[in-house]
Amino acid sequence: VxxxxxxxxxxxxxxxxxxxxxxxxxxxxxxxxxxxxxxxxxxxxxxxxxxxxxxxxxxxxxxxxxxxxxxxxxxLPGIELKSPKITRKLTTAWFAGRVDERYQRCMKR
Incomplete structure (x- = not known):
């Protein structure tokens, strides 16, 4: 299934x-x-x-x-993100990864 x-x-x-x-x-x-x-x-x-x-x-x-x-x-949930502004295939897992990357960069500063 x-x-x-x-x-x-x-x-x-x-x-x-x-x-x-x-x-x-x-x-x-x-x-x-x-x-x-x-x-x-x-x-x-x-x-x-x-x-x-x-x-x-x-x-x-x-x-x-x-x-x-x-x-x-x-x-991480793999829900596909859809919006007129989104032109490529993005998922919630991708988004969560990007948020974490930004957080890690901020913490290094």
Missing amino acids: RLALDGDLIAPGSIMPGATETAARKVGGKLGLRNPQIRRQLEDGDSLAFEDSKLYAGVFALADAAAGKPLPRAV
């Missing part, structure tokens, strides 16, 4: 499963989780407790095993 790197685990206010929930449901059997359990755990995605959930631990255990190494637990 192709996922957007926007950080959203569920669509707020939606009862229909989104792409992240659909992907989680596909591996739910391997994790011993049923669809309602997956939904409840995804709803806790904005809290630190989510990192202690069976879903979070299980998905990363499967991903680490498939990759043969530990994978990153967080990435």
Whole structure:
């Protein structure tokens, strides 16, 4: 299942499963989780407790095993920035990197 790197685990206010929930449901059997359990755990995605959930631990255990190494637990969102003023492909990750570069230059002065 192709996922957007926007950080959203569920669509707020939606009862229909989104792409992240659909992907989680596909591996739910391997994790011993049923669809309602997956939904409840995804709803806790904005809290630190989510990192202690069976879903979070299980998905990363499967991903680490498939990759043969530990994978990153967080990435900058890759949302494409669009505006009439923007003429090239820019993302939120690019923007965050530029802000950090400027901050680092200022701190050196």
